[in-house]
Amino acid sequence: MEFIILLYGATMLYLCFLIWKLFDQRRDQECYILDYQLYKPSDERKLGTECCGRIIERNKHLGLNEYKFLLKAVVNSGIGEETYAPSNVIEGREAAPTLKDGVTEMEEFFHDSIAKLLASSGISPSQIDVLVVNVSMFSVVPSLTSRIINRYKMREDVKAYNLTGMGCSASLISLDIIKNIFKSQKNKFAVLVTSESLSPNWYNGNDRSMMLANGLFRSGGCVILLTNKRSFKHRAMMKLKCLVRTHHGAREDAYSCCNQKEDEEGRLGFYLGKNLPKAATRAFVDNLRVLSPKVLPTRELLRFMVLFLYRKLRESSSLKSSSGGSSKSNNKSPLNFKTGIEHFCLHTGGKAVIDGIGMSLDLCEYDLEPARMTLHRFGNTSASSLWYVLGYMEAKKRLMKGDRVLMISFGAGFKCNSCLWEVMKDLNDRPNVWDECIDDYPPESLANPFMEKFGWINDVQEASNFKLHDYVK
DSSP: HHHHHOOOOHHHHHHHHHHHHHHHHTTTOOOEEEEEEOOOOOOGGGHHHHHHHHHHHHHHTTTTTHHHHHHHHHHHHHSSOOOBBBBBHHHHHHOOOHHHHHHHHHHHHHHHHHHHHHHHOOGGGGGEEEEEEEETTTOSSOHHHHHHHHHHHTTTTHHHHEOSSSSSGHHHHHHHHHHHHHHHHHEEEEEEEEEOOGGGOOSSOHHHHHGGGGGTTTOOOEEEEOOOOOGGGGOOSSEEEEEEOOOOOHHHHHHHHHEEOOTOOOOOOEEEETTTTHHHHHHHHHHHHHHHHHHSSSHHHHHHHHHHHHHHHHHHHHHOOOOOOOOOOOOOOOOOGGTTSEEEEEOOOHHHHHHHHHHHTTTHHHHHHHHHHHHHHHHHHHGGHHHHHHHHHTTTOOOTOOEEEEEEETTTEEEEEEEEEEESSSSSSSOOTTTTTTTGOOOOOOOOTTHHGGGGGOOOOTTTTTOGGTTTT
């Protein structure tokens, strides 16, 4: 009898040990943000109205109709006058970019932001275990990761990943790589570098679907320091709760709606198709279907189920009582995401993208403000744009301990990626690139001065022999 009791007690102790071990392992698999640095190029690279006019005037392939199209696109873009362009565009060399232009653009960002990140965090380059770099439209040998490793003399066993072609959603793809590494390896530091190279990709033709990118994409970047060390939990800014990736590359229309290509004249650029909004909506809906159960409270999911069943019963009864009629489509999600999320970091893909997500999730202007202001101040900086939105929230002192932040991004392929963060401490005393102008936001008006400066183009009727430089001083 005593032997059975001892055996039973040993078994229970062993089971308790296994449970504790499992719980302890999960503590080492967390993904924390320790610090991040946003890139702010020099003022010489600002793309104001006058500078835009000179750049457009230099493109000799444009005519009156193209000028009117560009005017409408820029005015409705939601972008202001303080965004940044690559140096070769500012200097007038966008039609003939060199390899050096692309390398220089990236190295200026690397040398500025990585140095600031390491200095502010107190982490030395030799402590970095994982390095992930995503720059979609620029590939060079040696790779960008190798250039960073060489610059900062990182260890020989650092795990380096260089991602290209992932589009505006690349930053969350890079984050997913780090998250999975953290699950299998303890006590690691990782640096995520996210940016886009515009120097070799500025379009110099007259294809309208490719001209849009010039008016939307701007220079920027972000460097993020992450860890799974439990000893650094008290220093962490945010903790990753979940990450969902959706890829519609198997759908031909989604796959081809946005891509880097050459126009009929062989000029390289980035194509944005008319079916892009439809592809984005489908990917977004599929992503939310997986994300919702992970981020929303049980009471909201139960409310949705009851409402869904009620509507189904109501629809079936209405069909029996009427032989015709059309049902109205509603793009608004029946789920209330605000029950599980306090802040929304939306991809700054353009004014229409922000409006569309806001309508789908039933967000108010307060929720959309960070994305709108980021688009106005920095433009669409591709994969790094989410972090400028987060920086705005931090500069406005919105992020408090326990708050949950949802990030949503879209990218070529076609992809929709999202993740949820939990704020680990009040974030209200850390400087970032918004500090100098945060008190000016939101401004009274987001109106673009382009119409005031170039609105006269709409009054010109004679397209033959029209030259912009004859009208521009």
